[in-house]
Amino acid sequence: MRNSPRWSNGSVNCRLEWRPSRLLQALLMLLGVLGAVSVLASEMPRPLAWVVALGALAYGAWRARREGRKARRAFWFPGNDRTSNVDGEPMFEARLHWRGPLAFLRWRARPGGRWQHAAWWPDTLPARQRRELRLAAGDGDAGRHRRDRAP
Structure with missing residues (x-):
């Protein structure tokens, strides 16, 4: 069929830029907050619960910041x-x-x-x-x- 359109040239090139995801950063922060809330809602002794909750918040913030600083x-x-x-x-x-x-x-x-x-x-x-x-x-x-x- 001589007048048929050519649908593909056989190769597709793709150039992409990767950048840190703001959605992932927000989810990491949310996980830190939810981890802290869940520890405080548990029956863990209060002084230990506050230490672990602060650790969960700090770890979530650290992971989100680390993700955001990727080149x-x-x-x-x-x-x-x-x-x-x-x-x-x-x-x-x-x-x-x-x-x-x-x-x-x-x-x-x-x-x-x-x-x-x-x-x-x-x-x-x-x-x-x-x-x-x-x-x-x-x-x-x-x-x-x-x-x-x-x-």
């Missing part, structure tokens, strides 16, 4: 067989996992090196970019409604 990173996912990279450095053994709207990426900076991690929350990865990432990373589940298509 921004630039990711590049070429749609073909070339190597993906982060901040211009190649990623080895990159693995992308999805949990609903959350995207979790694991990779090594060099072969046999330590694992590094990045997580995109809904406030840092809009739906359009989420779709681009699914396509560029080669996720076989990029189309959710497989039953609607012929095998």
Whole structure:
């Protein structure tokens, strides 16, 4: 069919910026507050309960601040067989996992090196970019409604 439109060029490139999630920071603070409230509501002796509650508040605040101070990173996912990279450095053994709207990426900076991690929350990865990432990373589940298509 000569006049058929070409639907795909075979490769999808995706450039993403990772930044700390404000939603995650708020949830970490909330967990600290809820931990403190739950300790104070328990039957623990009051002096010990106050110490543990203050510790839970401090730990929640520390984790939220630590998350907020992480440096921004630039990711590049070429749609073909070339190597993906982060901040211009190649990623080895990159693995992308999805949990609903959350995207979790694991990779090594060099072969046999330590694992590094990045997580995109809904406030840092809009739906359009989420779709681009699914396509560029080669996720076989990029189309959710497989039953609607012929095998």
